[in-house]
Amino acid sequence: MPRYAQLVMGPAGSGKSTYCSTIVQHAEAINRSIQVVNLDPAAEHFNYPVMADIRELIHVDDVMEDDSLRFGPNGGLVFCMEYFASNFDWLEESLGHVEDDYILFDCPGQIELYTHLPVMKQLVEQLQQWEFRVCGVFLVDSQFMVESFKFISGVMAALSAMVALEIPQVNIMSKMDLLSPKAKKEIEKYLDPDMYSMMEDSAVTLRSKKFMKLTKAICGLIDDYSMVRFLPFDCTDDEGINIVLQHIDFSIQYGEDLEFKEPKEDDEEPGNKNFDEYFQDRVDS
Ligand SMILES: Nc1nc2c(ncn2[C@@H]2O[C@H](COP(=O)(O)OP(=O)(O)OP(=O)(O)O)[C@@H](O)[C@H]2O)c(=O)[nH]1
Numbered sequence: 034m035p036r037y038a039q040l041v042m043g044p045a046g047s048g049k050s051t052y053c054s055t056i057v058q059h060a061e062a063i064n065r066s067i068q069v070v071n072l073d074p075a076a077e078h079f080n081y082p083v084m085a086d087i088r089e090l091i092h093v094d095d096v097m098e099d100d101s102l103r104f105g106p107n108g109g110l111v112f113c114m115e116y117f118a119s120n121f122d123w124l125e126e127s128l129g130h131v132e133d134d135y136i137l138f139d140c141p142g143q144i145e146l147y148t149h150l151p152v153m154k155q156l157v158e159q160l161q162q163w164e165f166r167v168c169g170v171f172l173v174d175s176q177f178m179v180e181s182f183k184f185i186s187g188v189m190a191a192l193s194a195m196v197a198l199e200i201p202q203v204n205i206m207s208k209m210d211l212l213s214p215k216a217k218k219e220i221e222k223y224l225d226p227d228m229y230s231m232m233e234d235s236a237v238t239l240r241s242k243k244f245m246k247l248t249k250a251i252c253g254l255i256d257d258y259s260m261v262r263f264l265p266f267d268c269t270d271d272e273g274i275n276i277v278l279q280h281i282d283f284s285i286q287y288g289e290d291l292e293f294k295e296p297k298e299d300d301e302e303p304g305n306k307n308f309d310e311y312f313q314d315r316v317d318s
């Protein structure tokens with residue numbers, strides 16, 4: 034029997050730990066068991082019970098205080114994650130061998146972990162060897178996505194993780210509850226983006242014409258292959274949380290042995306209808 038994992042990734046402060054605790058609470062309410070592993074060696078606050086905590090293996094303060102290493106916070110984090118990668122037996126022992134387990138891995142916010150460092154890929158391969166089906170969940174703060182050029186950067190960050198990890202990935206726009214109704218309306222176009230028209234927008238904001246060609250090429254590529262979409266995540270909206278969870282479950286075929294239901298959509302592309310429904314709900318209410 035397979036086991037299931039979500040790698041919860043995203044830039045610093047994007048809401049990864051809050052996402053994990055929201056999902057755990059939601060799971061409890063619907064009688065599902067989902068557990069969390071903290072993989073952030075510098076974590077200070079999170080409010081979920083941990084199944085395992087990397088700080089028991091190594092803490093970033095220990096590395097920074099070590100006179101022979103003398104790392105700063107970012108170098109210290111990289112050191113900790115490399116140490117973790119060479120001690121996966123610690124994780125194996127902490128996880129045990131429970132079939133059908135469903136585990137969220139709350140990852141650190143340093144973006145280099147998802148772009149060029151090998152540790153996350155090594156973790157994915159190790160989890161797959163332990164029969165986990167792994168889904169990447171990439172969070173981007175919705176408040177930083179309301180302008181075209183910021184959005185394009187967010188898309189590129191999500192894309193880096195997709196390219197580096199080669200696993201199914203669900204991209205999430207977090208903290209939707211913080212947006213004003215006007216901003217929510219505005220952000221609708223970014224959830225299911227038309228990159229070509231976005232490129233026209235960014236033409237206005239980009240001062241230099243020098244980068245126009247590059248931006249155009251990137252937007253065109255992303256649009257032509259429908260590579261990146263975002264699901265809205267509002268931690269106060271149970272129905273929305275459920276839809277996000279359904280999409281992730283579907284990507285790792287969670288519960289295929291049970292009677293599995295596809296995400297609500299039947300005849301439309303999964304992404305689009307979800308966005309439409311989300312905003313339709315808000316217009317109705
Ligand atoms: N209102 C609201 N606040 C949120 C939400 N998600 C996160 N926050 C707040 O944003 C801040 C950062 O959230 P975290 O969940 O710690 O973010 P993180 O990605 O785990 O941060 P790092 O681990 O430091 O990279 C906290 O003050 C949270 O309370 C959300 O959905 N709604």
Ligand SMILES: [Mg+2]
Pocket residue numbers: 049050051073076079139
């Ligand atoms: Mg965190």
